[in-house]
Amino acid sequence: MTRTPPPRLSTRGLSRDYGPVRVVDDVSLQFHAGTIHALLGENGAGKSTVVKMLSGVIQPTEGEVLLDGSPLELSNVREGQASGIIALPQELTLVPTLSVAENIFLGMKRPGRRVLHQPRVLSRDARAQLDRLGQKLPMGVPVRELSAVQQTMVALARALVRDARVLILDEPTASLTDSETEQLFAVLRSLREQGTTIIYVSHRLEEVFALADEATVMRNGRHVWTRPIAELDQDQVISAMIGRAQGQLFPDRATGGGDPVLHADGVAGYTVDDVSLTLRRGRVLGIAGLAGSGRSELLRILSGAERAQRGRVLLGDDDLTGRSIAARMSAGVVLVPEERRSQGLVMTHSIASNIALGNYPSLSTAGVASPSREAATASRLVDDLQIRARSIRQRVNELSGGNQQKVVLARYLERRPSVLLLDEPTRGIDVGTKAEIYHLIRRLADEGVAVAVVSSEIPELLGVADEIAVLHDGRLTGVVDAATATEESITHLCYRKSDR
Amino acid sequence: MISHLARPGLGLARLAPYGTLLGFLGLIVLFSVLKPAVFLTPLNFTNVLEQIAILAMVSAVQTVVMVVGDFDLSVGALASLVGVIVAQLLVQGMSPVPAVLLALLVGLLAGAVNGFLVAYLGLSAFIATLATMTSFTGLALLLSNGATVFGLPDGFVWLGQGRLGPLPMPVVVAALVVAAVWFLLSATVLGRSWYAVGGNAEAARLSGVNTRLVRFSAFLVSGLGSGLAGVVLTARLASGHPTAGDPLMLSSIAAVFLGITLSRAGQPLVAGTLVGLGIVGVLNNGLNIMQVNSYVQQILTGVIIVLAVSLSRLSRRRR
Amino acid sequence: MISHLARPGLGLARLAPYGTLLGFLGLIVLFSVLKPAVFLTPLNFTNVLEQIAILAMVSAVQTVVMVVGDFDLSVGALASLVGVIVAQLLVQGMSPVPAVLLALLVGLLAGAVNGFLVAYLGLSAFIATLATMTSFTGLALLLSNGATVFGLPDGFVWLGQGRLGPLPMPVVVAALVVAAVWFLLSATVLGRSWYAVGGNAEAARLSGVNTRLVRFSAFLVSGLGSGLAGVVLTARLASGHPTAGDPLMLSSIAAVFLGITLSRAGQPLVAGTLVGLGIVGVLNNGLNIMQVNSYVQQILTGVIIVLAVSLSRLSRRRR
């Protein structure tokens, strides 16, 4: 009998309760040195909860975590870090007012640098880290002035800079575009070579197959199985996750429609510059571009969330330029924002009140809210979108990331818009539900809604859109037919300067 | 689990279990045991209610401002100012009803100024209301010439000293104000918008809420309520004093903060504010009744408040 | 782009262009034009410095507490208490140096109590420091028996009334305190941790910052600084008075808030606080010099502060 060394990190009978509910139930896992281990499961399956217990953010109700075979009691993140367990949480946790360098080294005890703050040294070291990720970020500005992708890169750099024995990444690529993802994978592979244990949570299965050595599937808080990636295919994983076989991922394309509904005429903002495009009834327009290319800003200008510095926005003959968000929403133009926590949700409020927010015109009488209608609406949407929650009264900060995203979607869908602007709508959503959202988008389009979708996943745009508009550095570099476009042709446009 | 906002009701169900409420009950038990013959009488009960009635009006409207995530430091000075104004009008022979209405209008206008500065000019509520507080105090002193304005008609004084059945009038008015604020906060779209703006202003804005108007309206309510409190205070004292309302500022914010310790969402609730008021009122009354030395009474007040609030920490689940 | 936070320096580069600074300069120009012969003299300049010196110490440490996202309402009461204690010790014959050290220790302890309540028990800073404020005031009244404690030795009084070269001692002490706080905030890892906790405590915690210790330390600094302010105040008044420091509370928070309007990140900066202090000091001095009626002066103070701060809105980029 050969004595194998104990796994780098393992769990024994790990369970976690929130109140009366057990969200992780008797999970025993083993993570070995020098491997990348994917943790998979539907939204709300308990992946992030496991990750939090491994890194000391929360403590298990039962069971234990073992490092190199010996039990480990982590009462906070600091103790986890001291043991070499470093986690990148699912939700962005940066200090918005601090600089890139300060965020990267925040909370790190660096020998010889524990008392004095030396910004120059800090910036130099930070830049070295970002170089590994192939990122050039402005070092001086507070991170809140960076785009969502850039912020994710900062958070990644923060996780990578701490000599991790165990590195846990909870959906690091949810908002990354392909090129950033590739850079990240290169770094992760080299860490694997050096013997680091990597635990990787993601809903992008292609990535998992490209990167991981082993995969664990969780369902309803329980461990389903752990297998080597080489023995698996995507359908197996999906059916293990959702407990049944997956139907068709993408719906069929539009057949009819096409009347122009919303028209942007030479709009400009901070990054967006002189963009003109048209959304058509019954059609889905995908919007592609690199990080920071101004995709989000374009939608924000169309929806009134940000004032256009130039240009006009027309809804039919109706000039919306200068109208408030509320006025545009009443006119039927609705934006589902990119960042669910900072822009979408009132985190301490319930699912029901988050859905009601923005729908009061139909959920009240003479200014008095109707709790029964609010509840009925919320219940219906929770069922429709399969939001996994104990009740519609549960606070959204107790939901898993993907389910929070669904609550945001639910609010805006209930407005029954005629123009729907979606910014990264499937960020953090599991494959099963993604398919449903794609079908939902198509159903809305078929009912006559004009849809725009911003996404960092080009395959997603190819699958769901009729046409794809591509932005580079705020300018439109082309609008192509999705049926004939390929990933390569879109990527090409993403990098190409507009020929004006 | 219980909804935070979707269900109206006095909101007791939304309170965290135990917590500061325990502290409040503890205080009642303490004084009941120590001085049963005095503390536990209907008369003393009415006294306590009467003593906190005016503070209750201000705390109720302060609750609204704090729901949207701001403070109103000018409430006390405004109550003083409006009190002086109504007294001046009455002394100059105006009859009570128009005098009161005019004074309330001043309160509303003052609230509009605060609201404009905070919601539309974007000043921080602290600076804006500290500045208006200073100006209101100056105005009150100027209008009253720094002195007590007295000689008010009985019809008016009844508002502060009369009774409706067994209840002192200030208690009746306070009950109406609290009920109105409770209704606004828990049953109306405006109330939910206040909570949404306080919870996440950007999310509210992107949901089509006119966040500026919503914040503005909170200060309007605060101005009106503070003005009313000033009117009742003047009636209760049968005279207008240019600084009579000033202590209301810190106490009202304290009552709301005490109440927040009872809220699961970390946002103020009318029910929580009532408990906060109860603590302030019972503590003061009880220590007076115990005949504690005035200075020691101050020391104890601080200590007991800390103890009462710390109880809410015992019932807190670990993070 | 200009470095936002990564670069030390007095932090002027981090200030929003124009803004409240304009308001401050506007005030100086105003009074210079209206009363050049009095306002623009070195003597008056020293007077203004001396007048804001004690407030400057408290505002500097209040800045630290507000950087971590809290308030300290007890600063004024603590200054009073420590002032009474040092006066009592001196009157009882202790020599100045040990008396001052002992008094500062009391300040530090009081800060530790506040820090414990806020950082470790998790009470809201408002409630916790309001409660300790009440207790500190009660203690100061009790220890002084409500009266002024006087008859302090000259060696001690020199700390408040003496001069070092042309500079009054309180100005020298205030400069040291401000410099120390500035150094802590901008050049130490602890200072950056204060900013991190104030910017997003949850993010800081998940990055491995000991957020409790960091908040606790902010209150320690505040207690020590308030205690020192109380000592210097007592020396300046040549007597200990149980409520002498009380006005420092609101003024210090106001100075920090005024300063925040100059910060791009919306977080307090020492440089901003200095401008806030400048506004408070110049406004008070200037209006006194103009011999404006006291009540009108209060009205104007509010109005001018609003105007000065509103200027910062003109230079703000629209959202």
Place this chain on the structure above:
Amino acid sequence: GGEATTPDPAETTAGGDVTVTVVTPYLANAATKEVIDLFTAEGEERGWEVSVVDTAGDMNKLNSAFQDAAAQQPDAIVLGTGDPTQISLGLKAAADAEVPVFAIDAGEAEGFAANVTSDNADLGDQSAKALIEAMGGEGQVVMMTHDPHPGVRARAEGARQAFEAAGITVLEEKHVNVPGPVDDARTSVQDILSARGGEVTGIWGGWDEPALGATQALEAAGVDGVPVVGVDGQDFALAAIEEGGPFVATVKQDWPAIAAKVAELVEDQVTNGTAPDQKNYELPGTLITAD
């Protein structure tokens, strides 16, 4: 920059006009306000330019106000009530600028050219005696005090001695909070009545506002026969006494006489160069009752 450019006195007091600056920490107090107004009127009658600076209870600022005032080189500075032990710095600034300082109702101190005051101990004594008489020479009293104010503290001391001499027990001394003294006193007395029932047979107010609060508490509780006295003789107190309720007496300070005396001393000093012959002038107060 050492070479001081202290303004030439002739420049600021152009044309030989007399300027007087009044500084006070208590302008929001009606009695203080009254005497300062009276003094201002006296001064203006004499053709002086009188300005008033209030520091709203802030003693540190009071010193600053002295400095500001001294920097302007007025002919005199008048302190309108306040504690001389806390303003040595301000007095020094005035002395350095060679500006004489007169005090109204402050107390005797080195830096004052003179202090003109009511005898606060006497005010306390007179009011206490009026209360004792109204109680029929016996009983137990509650005192409403505010020790941080030196004048009120002296009155309380005077009253305490009078009660002791007459064999009256002081049940409780209740500190009245400022601002908001009327309501605070009302609340305290309401609670004291609950706790002590009929034990209390008289209430002494350190100034008129707490006395008014006590009166209202007694009336609201329907308690008869417990007299209240105040000190200061403010208008509202006189009105309350006239009504014939529990408020039976107050001691009016002779503000007109005090203001006139200070103005006279200032005039002597400034125009005639004669220093006051006394450091301290104490003018008696007048007891006012319903009769």
